[in-house]
Amino acid sequence: TDALRARDLYRFYRSGEEETLALRGVDLRVRYGESVAVIGPSGSGKSTLLACLAGLDEPDGGTVHVGGERISHRPEAERARMRARRIGVLSQSGNLIAHLDVAANIRLARTAAPGTGGPSVHALLDQVGLGHRARAVPRELAGGELARAGLAVALANDPDILLADEPTGELDGATEQRILQLLRSRALAGGGVLLVTHSPEAVKIADRVITLRDGRAS
Numbered sequence: 063t064d065a066l067r068a069r070d071l072y073r074f075y076r077s078g079e080e081e082t083l084a085l086r087g088v089d090l091r092v093r094y095g096e097s098v099a100v101i102g103p104s105g106s107g108k109s110t111l112l113a114c115l116a117g118l119d120e121p122d123g124g125t126v127h128v129g130g131e132r133i134s135h136r137p138e139a140e141r142a143r144m145r146a147r148r149i150g151v152l153s154q155s156g157n158l159i160a161h162l163d164v165a166a167n168i169r170l171a172r173t174a175a176p177g178t179g180g181p182s183v184h185a186l187l188d189q190v191g192l193g194h195r196a197r198a199v200p201r202e203l204a205g206g207e208l209a210r211a212g213l214a215v216a217l218a219n220d221p222d223i224l225l226a227d228e229p230t231g232e233l234d235g236a237t238e239q240r241i242l243q244l245l246r247s248r249a250l251a252g253g254g255v256l257l258v259t260h261s262p263e264a265v266k267i268a269d270r271v272i273t274l275r276d277g278r279a280s
């Protein structure tokens with residue numbers, strides 16, 4: 063099985079007379095141990111694709127499987143359960159609860175998927191180099207620390223696939239490199255990693271690059 067497999071994805075948006083075909087038959091595969099970058103101009107369908115892959119949106123055609131289990135065309139409650147157990151989402155807007163410290167944010171993510179037996183909170187913090195920041199709340203963290211805390215939360219349940227949406231968009235060079243190396247390590251450790259990015263540096267760490275144009279992947 064693959065960490066992530068999308069087959070022949072279609073997504074239409076209708077608003078009044080207007081119809082936009084945002085995805086037109088996208089096929090995509092991320093194997094365990096592989097990192098894949100998705101690039102493409104604004105309006106090419108990247109956000110729509112990510113939403114369908116994460117089970118936040120339903121494609122109008124085609125299927126999405128994560129870790130061999132179908133997530134598309136299922137009731138929202140089942141998609142949410144799969145999202146918690148099999149998918150890690152990392153975005154620059156952050157996936158952290160503001161009033162909880164870093165350790166509590168990780169524990170909260172773990173309660174969403176009981177019994178998955180992911181790494182311990184301490185192991186996760188050490189992995190991202192935040193062992194000393196467990197008690198800090200998000201506003202006390204610098205940009206790079208925030209991104210690493212977000213990564214620890216995204217990896218809290220040892221997901222089949224990590225979906226990263228422009229993960230280094232707001233980071234400076236050295237800080238970006240640190241995050242990219244962590245994403246690279248995740249793939250080397252056997253996880254699936256998919257990153258949507260504009261960053262040439264991020265593209266460099268990917269095993270494969272997929273370009274979206276007008277809803278088609280190549």
Ligand code: ADP
Nearest residue numbers: 075077082103104105106107108109110113228
């Ligand atoms: P980005 O290119 O930064 O990923 P977009 O500007 O394409 O983001 O989209 C931002 C949000 O606006 C998304 O939630 C998307 O679904 C929505 N959106 C984009 N284009 C339209 C549109 N023509 N009509 C309504 N919503 C749109």
Ligand code: ADP
Nearest residue numbers: 075077082084103104105106107108109110111
């Ligand atoms: P990207 O993330 O690459 O910028 P999007 O997935 O946001 O691309 O958008 C793909 C196409 O779908 C664009 O033409 C956009 O305007 C359109 N679109 C996105 N979201 C919506 C929406 N909610 N309603 C209508 N059109 C949308």
